[in-house]
Amino acid sequence: MDTSFLIQTLASIVAASTPVVLASIGETISEKSGVINLSLDGSIALSAMTAFAVAFTTGSVTLGILAAMAVGAFVALVVAFASITLRQQQVAVGFVLTLLCADLADFLGTPFVRKPGPEMPHLPVPYLSAIPLIGPILFDHNLFIYLSMLSIVATWWYIYKTQPGLKLQGVGERPEAAFARGVNVNRLRYLYCVVGGALVGLAGASYSLSIKLGWSHRHTFGIGWIALAIVIFGGWNPWRVAAGAYLFGLFKALGSILQRNPAFSGVPTQIFASAPFALMIFALLLVSSEGVDRLLALLPVRLARALDRAMRGRPPGGLGKPFVQG
Amino acid sequence: MRIELVDIHKHFGPVRANDGVSLTLEPGAIHGLLGENGAGKTTLMKCLSGYLSPDRGAILADGQPLSFASPAEALRHGIGMLHQDPLDFPQMRVLDNFLLAFDHRFFPDRRRGKALLQELGTRFQFNLDPDAEVMSLTVGERQQLEMLRLLALGAQVIILDEPTTGISAPQKAQLFATLRRLAEEEGRSIVFVSHKLEEVEELCHRVTVLRHGKVTGEAEAPFQVNRLVEMMFGRSLPPTERVPVTPGPPVLEVEGLVVPSYQLTVEGVNLCVRAGEVVGLAGLEGSGQRLFLRACAGLERTAAGCIRVGGRDLTGAPYRRFLEAGVAYLPAGRLEEGLVGGLTLAEHFALAERRGPFFLNWAAARERAAAHIGRFNIVGRPDTPVEALSGGNQQRAMLALLPSRLNVLLMEHPTRGLDVESSNWVWEQLLARRAEGTAILFISADLDEILERSDRVVVFCGGRMSAPLEACRTTVEQLGYLIAGKDVGCEAGNVRRETEVG
Numbered sequence: 141m142d143t144s145f146l147i148q149t150l151a152s153i154v155a156a157s158t159p160v161v162l163a164s165i166g167e168t169i170s171e172k173s174g175v176i177n178l179s180l181d182g183s184i185a186l187s188a189m190t191a192f193a194v195a196f197t198t199g200s201v202t203l204g205i206l207a208a209m210a211v212g213a214f215v216a217l218v219v220a221f222a223s224i225t226l227r228q229q230q231v232a233v234g235f236v237l238t239l240l241c242a243d244l245a246d247f248l249g250t251p252f253v254r255k256p257g258p259e260m261p262h263l264p265v266p267y268l269s270a271i272p273l274i275g276p277i278l279f280d281h282n283l284f285i286y287l288s289m290l291s292i293v294a295t296w297w298y299i300y301k302t303q304p305g306l307k308l309q310g311v312g313e314r315p316e317a318a319f320a321r322g323v324n325v326n327r328l329r330y331l332y333c334v335v336g337g338a339l340v341g342l343a344g345a346s347y348s349l350s351i352k353l354g355w356s357h358r359h360t361f362g363i364g365w366i367a368l369a370i371v372i373f374g375g376w377n378p379w380r381v382a383a384g385a386y387l388f389g390l391f392k393a394l395g396s397i398l399q400r401n402p403a404f405s406g407v408p409t410q411i412f413a414s415a416p417f418a419l420m421i422f423a424l425l426l427v428s429s430e431g432v433d434r435l436l437a438l439l440p441v442r443l444a445r446a447l448d449r450a451m452r453g454r455p456p457g458g459l460g461k462p463f464v465q466g
Numbered sequence: 467m468r469i470e471l472v473d474i475h476k477h478f479g480p481v482r483a484n485d486g487v488s489l490t491l492e493p494g495a496i497h498g499l500l501g502e503n504g505a506g507k508t509t510l511m512k513c514l515s516g517y518l519s520p521d522r523g524a525i526l527a528d529g530q531p532l533s534f535a536s537p538a539e540a541l542r543h544g545i546g547m548l549h550q551d552p553l554d555f556p557q558m559r560v561l562d563n564f565l566l567a568f569d570h571r572f573f574p575d576r577r578r579g580k581a582l583l584q585e586l587g588t589r590f591q592f593n594l595d596p597d598a599e600v601m602s603l604t605v606g607e608r609q610q611l612e613m614l615r616l617l618a619l620g621a622q623v624i625i626l627d628e629p630t631t632g633i634s635a636p637q638k639a640q641l642f643a644t645l646r647r648l649a650e651e652e653g654r655s656i657v658f659v660s661h662k663l664e665e666v667e668e669l670c671h672r673v674t675v676l677r678h679g680k681v682t683g684e685a686e687a688p689f690q691v692n693r694l695v696e697m698m699f700g701r702s703l704p705p706t707e708r709v710p711v712t713p714g715p716p717v718l719e720v721e722g723l724v725v726p727s728y729q730l731t732v733e734g735v736n737l738c739v740r741a742g743e744v745v746g747l748a749g750l751e752g753s754g755q756r757l758f759l760r761a762c763a764g765l766e767r768t769a770a771g772c773i774r775v776g777g778r779d780l781t782g783a784p785y786r787r788f789l790e791a792g793v794a795y796l797p798a799g800r801l802e803e804g805l806v807g808g809l810t811l812a813e814h815f816a817l818a819e820r821r822g823p824f825f826l827n828w829a830a831a832r833e834r835a836a837a838h839i840g841r842f843n844i845v846g847r848p849d850t851p852v853e854a855l856s857g858g859n860q861q862r863a864m865l866a867l868l869p870s871r872l873n874v875l876l877m878e879h880p881t882r883g884l885d886v887e888s889s890n891w892v893w894e895q896l897l898a899r900r901a902e903g904t905a906i907l908f909i910s911a912d913l914d915e916i917l918e919r920s921d922r923v924v925v926f927c928g929g930r931m932s933a934p935l936e937a938c939r940t941t942v943e944q945l946g947y948l949i950a951g952k953d954v955g956c957e958a959g960n961v962r963r964e965t966e967v968g
Binding site: 301302303304306307309310313314316317318319320321322323442445454456457 | 517536537538539541553554555556557558562565566567569570571572573574597598599
């Protein structure tokens, strides 16, 4: 295997993981505040369709992206209204919205099926893309990919380093304690659910304007469910969530490379398609096993604590529970 | 700051949690708020600290009326509350918990926050690691963190709700020293909410006693403990005549029983109950009596000791074997645990038939239900769903569903929420079973009921069981002492101690 092939493969993994990264980071923001937006899969389909349709009609990729983000934010707003104001079951509302949005995307998207359309322009980062190895892998893409990478760093930094981030954690962790400290719990939950939704919309746009161009029946099928699972595997921490998303991309890429290898010609394709999930579950089991506890006990307290925090993820304490304010 | 609460009323549906409570908090004093579970202490303090808004009444600070819509607003007025279960963020670090409350700039100054945390910590000898996750701290440490938060925000009135529950003895000593210092040296008002007489006696300058949502008395230190007990539990009525029953052979023997649980471990319980005997279990809710009762029914995992029913060792045996041995358990949650919500009375009788045929005989079940409805005076029909019955009728239905022959009957709050007539009826049924040789163990929060109905009484306090007391020679005051964890009262009384218990 020569270097250029490796670089190419890694670059394609980075690019192909973009929608999953954006969607799972968006969902992380929403769930960190305590709201589960289960509508991801439908929401991505609808926003991907919208992005392409708007860009196709107006000829402007920017308008397409903005429209997709608005759609993602709007679906999230419906989830927020139903779960925060009406105090309905978040999971049920999200599930119904998933189906509704997916069907809506199919129905409204019919005129745009398999039409060639605009594409996000390629935009290598000056200087950075010239760095050997790292340059072509990370910095020789389009804006979506850079935004997805930026979203990881920015979300982590916002949640863990800023005052509003502390409040965001508090609202999801224990809303009644946040309220006791003068935080307007439900307003913040609305805000972060909608912001997360806009990122999900961006994920949809990145799909139809960059990763898998255009629109077709069941174009984005499954991406949203994968992102939801990755948020849980990633323990609601942006770095780990992103690592999960890229790991999943890697497993998938490995699958298609192995599939092309004649030695595996007898193996059914479904194995390669589903193996990433099995591998993810195995990785999770490994991290949460008791053996790891024993290993950590041998380390100095500070290191053990840092490692534990890096590996383990606990759901926010108030996840999925409505909060009655006042 | 001098705080006055004037005629505070707070109702939850039909329950009058606070029914016209007035009290005054002086600066520089530790004010005790004493009362049983459900006396309305926490509700009153939540009204004062903005967690609840009172239905009626006023809060005055130095004569000026205050009103606040949230706990944060109350804290801006200098009133802060420490909850029994610390209201913090378990998954966040100590420093982040602290910063969240008071640093309102976009980038919190961690170095300054750490310095302030350390400075406050040194002042009160609270040694908290700023980088530790809150969930890794003990309850006492979490309390200290909450206390520092309130102090950093300038609280002048600090309310502590049952702060000694779940903290260690050194932490308690440290807490008391801190509270004294905050009151006596810094002139803050401290409200110490508790049901533990000993602690109130040790710490407080003044005390107000609540009972059933009303103030039953106030006192200044030094306190007359017997007066406080009377204010807390009320006067006892003279015991009524009881039909003597000659106890039969032992039916329930418990030796060295240890029942672990997440919050509390019941330890070293020895008890021998004979056929036809009634034993009352007293104690504040969560003192271990329920855990013990459920262990006797085979519903809790035991860590050590043994349980014998009718001479057979049933330690660790499944619930089914306890049922076969003639043990029955009637839980307090009638709809939650005792009955199946959504099913009718006839369906319950069909369900109670343990070895019936595969196809239900509905006619027979309905007939059986109708017969029991008549015999147990249940206001309802065979096809009435159980949740449509009143509390008293649900209790009657649960009694009607019991098998006819029982060796041991375990009950939680047999007459809770029932009027006098229904209570008497329930006890008639129970005493009839007793005459047939059923041993009865029951939990009740009503001390008069315990003394009136039992042959012997045991008191649970912090997971430990007192020696059994003869009910006819025990008074409500003595029980009050034991419940509140004071042992002196019963030694002064004419109580015979039968066995020493760990």
